[in-house]
Amino acid sequence: MDKIESYWNQFKKEHEIQASSYEAYSFGLGVEVEDELASLVQKGIKTATTSTFDLYEEGEHVPQAGDYNVILDGSGNPVCVTKTLLTEVVPFNQIMAEHAYHEGEGDRSYQYWHDVHVDFFSREYAEAGLVFTENVPCLCEVFEVVK
Template sequence: MVECYGDSAELADELLHEVMHGTKRATSSLANEYAHYGENEPKAGDHWVVCDGSGEPRIIQRVASVQRSSFFDVPANFAAAQGEGDLSLEYWRRVHREYWTRTQGEIGRDWSPEQTTLPGEELLLERDEICWPPEFADSRGE
């Protein structure tokens, strides 16, 4: 899989920087988006090429784990592992509510956190490791 983080070049660059130079080792997505786009959900052991905002490949990550969760059951330590903002669960909830409301609206769907309690609508909480390039690879590696 070849992907960028976020839904804009600016956000892709910002989040990639947090992966490469910060503490971002997790990401979250909506299960229904994979079905909508006809893509496979991520699973442990998958690799993905992460591109910058201009579409240039920058790193390769390996999916360490994936858990299903509702919006309301995301653990604080997972929110912190996403490496964004002040690392708090409150920040995570605010920006992800805004993000999924916007991105689901773009595909013609209304979205609310309550939907994530329904089968097929859950969040996918993914923990990742950098595999390449070596200077950014996580010490725990593959």
């Protein structure tokens, strides 16, 4: 059994959770950023995230309220479990400063969040052979740390 599955099974046992499914992932790209963002989640500072809705592939799980997630650091080690509380599809240019603040990154300002996400999403879209615009639909997710 791998370390992620073991971590998940221990969590289920400790919290008497019957759920059998979970997603395991890290935030960001690159070990340093992934470590930093995992730490922010673990500390309860980062309680939200945003992904580009159009880039979910057919059949890929789209986050929804009630989901459990094993958050990984940059080395693929589990650091905590979160539970998704809310998801909402919103055009990028209509995401509120409050959501940006809850993402917990940088100085937590809307401008910081905006600049980082334009850069990140532009690269994601380019890799998919598409062009990012500020009206693309985004999945805004709010979660809480449960372990």
